[in-house]
Amino acid sequence: MSKPIVATTSLAGCFGCHMSVLDIDERILELIELVEFNKSPINDIKKFTKKCDIGLIEGGCCNSENVHVLRDFREHCKILVSVGECAIMGGLPAMRNGIPIRECLEEAYLNGPTVVGNEEGIIPNDPELPMLLDKVYPCHEIVKIDYFLPGCPPRADLIWEALVALVTGDEMKLPYEVLKFD
C-alpha cells in the first residue's frame, strides 16, 4: 500500500505552526516513513502534483490569494485540518476585523507614525497584488474543514498525535496539557 500523502500551507499565518511541526524532533524520521509530502513549504513543492489525503492549513484568509490557495487545497485533499488559532478564528491578523479596511490601509501607508517616503500618498494597488479582504476569515467560513487543532502554535505532540491518528485510523488522545489556545 502506498503511503498517505500530506500537503501543508501557510495562509495568513506566521509559519509558527510549521515550526511546531518540526518540533516533533526525531519523530520526523518516523513521519517520513509514515507519510509522503506533496505541496508544502517544508519540501518547497509549489504545485499539487497529485491528489492528497491530508491537507494541513496554517493561517486564516486575509486576501484573495489565501482564498484561492485554500480552495485549491480543498479540491486536492480528502481531509483538511485547520492548524492553529489563525486558521481556526483568524488569530492575531483578525485583530483588524473591527476596523474598516480603508482605515487600516491609510494607517499603514499614509498616516502611521512609521510612514516615510510616500509623498504621493499611494496605497499599493498593482493588479499583481492580491486584494485584501474586508476582514480576516477563519478557514471553515470559506471551505469545509474536517478537523481543528487549536494552539498558538498547537503543541508538537498535538500535531503528531493528530497526524498519527489520521494515518492509522486510531482514535486520537487529547491530554489536557496539549489542548491549549496560546
Add this chain to the structure above:
Amino acid sequence: MSQFVKFTIDTIECMATRGQYLVDAARENGIFIPTLCNYPGVKPKGSCRICTVKVNGKLMTACTTPVAEGMNVENESAEINDLRKSIIELLFVEGNHFCPACEKSGSCELQALAYRFKMLVPRFPFQFPYRSVDASHPKIIKDHNRCILCKRCIRAITDDSGRSIFAYRKRGIGVEVVVDPKLGKQLTDELAQKAMDICPVGSILVKEKGFNVPIGARRYDKSPIGSDIESMQISKI
C-alpha cells in the same frame, strides 16, 4: 425541621445545610458544577447559565437554586455538558477573544472552561464586533473586547459605603462595563488588583505589570478547572 437536607447529584448521595445554593452544596460534596458569573462571597445572579443542571428533570441554574430535601440533580450528562459547551462557544464568538495575545491566558476561567469541555472550534460564526480598549483610568485598563458582562466586578468591587465602582453603560448589544466616572478615584491599588482577580476573563487589567507568571505555572496550565473540587470527592471515596 432538620438543619440538613439530603439530595443526589448524578445518583451520588449528598448532604448540605438547608438553604445553601446548589453550586456551594455540590462543592462541599466534592462535585464540580462549572460556573462563570458566580463568585464565592458575591450574591449570585444566574446570568451566564453555565451552571445549568437538571433538578427533578427541569433545567435550573445551580448558583441561584437552594438545595431541598430529596432533590435529584443531573449534572454530568451529555445533554447538559453540550448545552454548557454551546454557551462557552457563544461567548467566544460574541466578543473578541484572542487568547494568544491576552495577559489572562492560562488563568482565564472562560478559556479553562473551554479546555474542560474540549472546545476545538466554536460551532457558531465569529462576530468580530468593534469594541474599544479604555485605558483612561490611572490604575486599570478595561478591555471591552474580552468582557463577557458577567457583572462580577459590579457586584463585588464597592467603596466604603457599598456603592459599585464599576457600572453598566449603554444598552442592548452596545452595553459595556466601565469604571463609574464619579467613583473611579476610590479604586485603590488593592481594589484594582481585586477587580483584576475577580474578572473571569482578561477584561480588567492592572496597569504597569503583566505576563508575570510564566507559561507552565499559570492557574489552569496543568490541571483543569474544577479538578481541585473533584479531588476531594476522590479522596472521600
